[in-house]
Amino acid sequence: MTPKGADESVLVPxxxxxxxxxxxxxxxxxxxxxxxxxxxxxxxxxxxxTIATALDTNKTKDLADTVTSSHVNYEYMHTALSSxxxxxxxxxxxxxxxxxxxxxxxxxxxxxxxxxxxxxxxEVYNDATPAFKAIFKTGKPLTEGPVTDEYGTWVSMLVPMVxxxxxxxxxxxxxxxxxxxxxxxxxxxxxxxxxAAVTLAIILAVSDSMRRRRVEAARxxxxxxxxxxxxxxxxxxxxxxxxxxxxxxxxxxxQMSLAHDIHDSVLRLQEGAEDILQMASLQSKHSQQxxxxxxxxxxxxxxxxxxxxxxxxxxGVTIKLSDSWPQSVMANSDPLRMKRxxxxxxxxxxxxxxxxxxxxxxxxxxxxxxxxxxxxDKGIGIPASEQxxxxxxxYRASNAIKAQVNGTGMGLYLSRTITEQxxxxxxxxxxxxxxxxxxxxxx
Ligand code: ADP
Numbered sequence: 001m002t003p004k005g006a007d008e009s010v011l012v013p014x015x016x017x018x019x020x021x022x023x024x025x026x027x028x029x030x031x032x033x034x035x036x037x038x039x040x041x042x043x044x045x046x047x048x049x050t051i052a053t054a055l056d057t058n059k060t061k062d063l064a065d066t067v068t069s070s071h072v073n074y075e076y077m078h079t080a081l082s083s084x085x086x087x088x089x090x091x092x093x094x095x096x097x098x099x100x101x102x103x104x105x106x107x108x109x110x111x112x113x114x115x116x117x118x119x120x121x122x123e124v125y126n127d128a129t130p131a132f133k134a135i136f137k138t139g140k141p142l143t144e145g146p147v148t149d150e151y152g153t154w155v156s157m158l159v160p161m162v163x164x165x166x167x168x169x170x171x172x173x174x175x176x177x178x179x180x181x182x183x184x185x186x187x188x189x190x191x192x193x194x195x196a197a198v199t200l201a202i203i204l205a206v207s208d209s210m211r212r213r214r215v216e217a218a219r220x221x222x223x224x225x226x227x228x229x230x231x232x233x234x235x236x237x238x239x240x241x242x243x244x245x246x247x248x249x250x251x252x253x254x255q256m257s258l259a260h261d262i263h264d265s266v267l268r269l270q271e272g273a274e275d276i277l278q279m280a281s282l283q284s285k286h287s288q289q290x291x292x293x294x295x296x297x298x299x300x301x302x303x304x305x306x307x308x309x310x311x312x313x314x315x316g317v318t319i320k321l322s323d324s325w326p327q328s329v330m331a332n333s334d335p336l337r338m339k340r341x342x343x344x345x346x347x348x349x350x351x352x353x354x355x356x357x358x359x360x361x362x363x364x365x366x367x368x369x370x371x372x373x374x375x376x377d378k379g380i381g382i383p384a385s386e387q388x389x390x391x392x393x394x395y396r397a398s399n400a401i402k403a404q405v406n407g408t409g410m411g412l413y414l415s416r417t418i419t420e421q422x423x424x425x426x427x428x429x430x431x432x433x434x435x436x437x438x439x440x441x442x443x
Contacts, residue, residue: 014208018201036189040156040182041143044175048157049141051084051094052173057161061106063172064098067122074121076106085110091152093117093176097125099169104128107171117151126150135160136169146179153179161354225280239266244310249298260314267311268406271347275410276405278340279393280288282417290334290421297331297371297442301361303367304342304390308350316356319346325363331371331442337418338442341426344411345375345438352436353379354436370424370443380405391416391426398430415440 001034059073068074081094088094095109104125111118119125127149135142139162145155156175160169243263298321305319312319349359362374382390386397393413400407417425430436430438 011234014205018205020089021197021201021204022155025194025201027191028197032189032193033186036186040185041157042154044157044177045141045143045159046160047088048173048175051175052161055080055096055173057163057170060096060161061163063107063121067098067105068254071121074108076132078110081108081110082112088175089382090177090181091175092178093151093178095119095174096171097128097174099133102133102137104133110368132158132172135172139167139169151176155179155182160325170286177355221280225277228280229277232277236266236270236273247310263310264314271406271411272408274340275408275414278414278418280408282414286409290337292332292334292422293339294330294332295335296372297329297363298325298327300335300339301325301342301363301373304339304346305361307343308346309348312350312359315350315353317350317353317359319350319361325361329363329365329371333422333442338422341415341418342373344415345426345440348407348411349375349377349379349436350404351407353377353398370441373442374437374442376435376437378435381434381436382430383432384427385429388427 005343050114056076059076063071063073063077063147071108077096081096085094091110096107097104098107105121106123109117109119127147129144129147131142131144133159134140139160141157141159143155144156146153147156148154157175157177159173161173163166163170167356186254225442237290241258243266245257246259246264247256249259253360265309301321305321308319346359346361353359357378360374360376364372364374366372380399380403382397386395389395390397390409391412394409396407397407419426419440419442425441426439428436428438
């Protein structure tokens, strides 16, 4: 069986929800990454700008005019840049550069002379981009990167030092931050919303797939119940009527006994099949929707009693409606289901009462409570210690098993469940060896 309806109704919205979640997660992640990029650059830039203002512009200009390591200001610059690097562990290179005839040269850097990253004063920096060179003309600071040069891949902050005298760009202070720090900041900002969206999407997909399985199972069960109902109930009813009409014929003794055996077996089969079908149908959502309409309770009870008449008469049992029953009394219920409840309970009274006794079906109405129906038998009763267990389903009292009365142990559970769906109650009083009264309250 392919429950296509279930697939379509549940899966399409799920796919849509999952996509929506992932899309929302990606948008938030993208927004966070954008902000993190902006923050990283502007915060780093303002740190480098502070450094640029701290450096002596006049000394820088002097050095810029004659760039050599023997210049009187070189040691000052080299020491200043080294201590800036030490104070800012995330800065990999700190350097000072100038420009002459379109060529960018190192004036000083933060590296020790023996280090591989050291650039001697006057050394040409070949990897300078046009945007870098343009700073010497525009005087505008710049963040570049990630860019790759001969020393590695960096995000670079480049801030011009401007002469107070003529406004010209004396040098550019540069700081290189390893690209890994930059990427870490971006990943940290974007990962959380993405992770949350993916986790939620997984939870949604898993829970919907579980829901889909439940829907499929319920659908399968309800189809099975409806097929089984038809395939079992119809022929069993036919068999029952057939065997009942056989019994009413003028048969020879042996044939009559055979007809009774057939009738008993059919009744047993019908009761068992009915219990199983009711149990299966109770599990399906569809069955929980009651079809409540006003019904004549008196008529319903007379029909149920008539239905049990033959089974009762075989044991010499009579079923009587008490005088308290009105000619007709209307009550709201799902007629098919309530009839099953009455049938279940009356068939118990018939089964468990002593032969040749009378079962009384009583009726009582109380304004704020509703209709109370009782069925009193003079049967084997129920041991006190087992009276709370017999409603739990699949439980049969020890004396019923000992007396070899057939049953499935489902009737009381089903009857109570159906009655409670109607807002009513089922309970009983019983004394072992004396008899039982079962009560049904319908609001
Ligand atoms: P079953 O198919 O066994 O009759 P029920 O759920 O209808 O299943 O009843 C559960 C058990 O409760 C029975 O097996 C029996 O032990 C006990 N019981 C129910 N009704 C009566 C009754 N009227 N008299 C004595 N015992 C009863």
